[in-house]
Amino acid sequence: MKVKVLYFAKLREKFGIENEVIELPGERAYAAAIVDLLRKRGEPWSTELALDSGNRMAVNQTLAGIVTPVQDGDEIAIFPPVTGG
């Protein structure tokens, strides 16, 4: 399965990309599988996406958690805690 992954704010700057398409084995997965895969890239990914980093995720433009299911074609966003208002 392929999913589109978007990065915002500090993560976008640290990674140097706004979005990318990631391929995962199987037809379905938990959102956590995507973060695990990215973390294995080494720095700066492993530090920025550390378990205690406090980042948030959205699946198909709705706030999600690491146990949210994802499937082929989904849009996953990973970002720091929001600071609007």
Add this chain to the structure above:
Amino acid sequence: MKIQVGESDFDPGAEISALHAGQPRVGAVASFVGLVRDLNEGDSVTTLTLEHYPAMTEKSLRAIVDEAGERWSILDATVIHRVGRLQPLDRIVFVGVASMHRGDAFAACEFIMDYLKTRAPFWKKEGTPQGERWVEARSSDETAAERWKG
């Protein structure tokens, strides 16, 4: 319901008027305006740049207003949030709620702001004399949103 996300400024008075124009059942309009401060974490702030997640922003604001409508009796609501480069004195956000009575308008307006601050995909980057930095989320904002639960 009116949801607007963009670079342009807004007129709070006009937005408040629009919430009750021709609506004789509206007895109360509560509103909030958020502004760019020139001081944060002890440092002077000269610019504030707001980034957002365009595909999600309006959707999340609409969901927040819908949830307010399930909790309180509201007749109309407006949420405007600016993005792009702003500076001290600029308006950032407007929330206005129209209802029959003030209690619903006050509560819904505060709820929408508390949820917007913790759930809508906006990020602030401030320019200071020491350079640019991303604004850190405040735990007090999360606490403010949590109190609406249960």
